[in-house]
Amino acid sequence: MAERIVSESMSPKHVVSVGPHASIMEAACLMTKANCSSVLVVDSAGNLQGIVTERDLMTRVVAKALSPENTEVSAVMTPHPCCVGPDMLVSDAVLMMIEHGFRHLPILSSSRKVLGVIAVRDASPRELVDAVSLAEFHDQVNDALG
Numbered sequence: 001m002a003e004r005i006v007s008e009s010m011s012p013k014h015v016v017s018v019g020p021h022a023s024i025m026e027a028a029c030l031m032t033k034a035n036c037s038s039v040l041v042v043d044s045a046g047n048l049q050g051i052v053t054e055r056d057l058m059t060r061v062v063a064k065a066l067s068p069e070n071t072e073v074s075a076v077m078t079p080h081p082c083c084v085g086p087d088m089l090v091s092d093a094v095l096m097m098i099e100h101g102f103r104h105l106p107i108l109s110s111s112r113k114v115l116g117v118i119a120v121r122d123a124s125p126r127e128l129v130d131a132v133s134l135a136e137f138h139d140q141v142n143d144a145l146g
Contacts, residue, residue: 006093006107007086007115009122015114017042020049020074024061027052027073038104038117041077048114050077053104083108086115094123094131099138 016030017040027039031054041050052073060076061068083106084093093105097120107116123131 004090004124004127005087006084006090006105006118009090009118015040015116017114018073019044020072020077022073023069024052024057024066024071024073024076025068028057028068036117037119039073040106040114040117041073042114046114047112048081048083048106048108050074050079051081051104051106052077053102055103078102081106084118085110089127090118090123091127091130091134093118094120094127095134098131098135 016034016036016038018027018030020041020043022041031037031039038051038053040048041052043049050073056076056078060066061071066076081104082096082100082102084096086107086109097103097105103120105118106114107118109115120128
């Protein structure tokens, strides 16, 4: 099986975006309707400002008893998230997610246009195994180097 690049595994229909002043309630409703687990925060020109995930809703809104109706996504988003290009291998994108502790990566074109989002769940079992093996190797090298 040939290695896939992220543009082959993303689904543009799963790109859900809101403006920075949208409420958490609006974002959560959009995510539910689209059956996705993240929403991109973009400005009026379409530039990526941040990302809000289901985990953010739990840890930054619910756990802090914030009002979803009165809290803007800009208050709880991860600003300027790590992004990848469309030609990155899926296993390398998963490795990046493992090493940085997140599960979603926006995919941007060379002109910084949002193309999609890749999530860990978009990877095949083989791509997950490759990424985990490489993460373990990186840990071993880091341990050896001190």
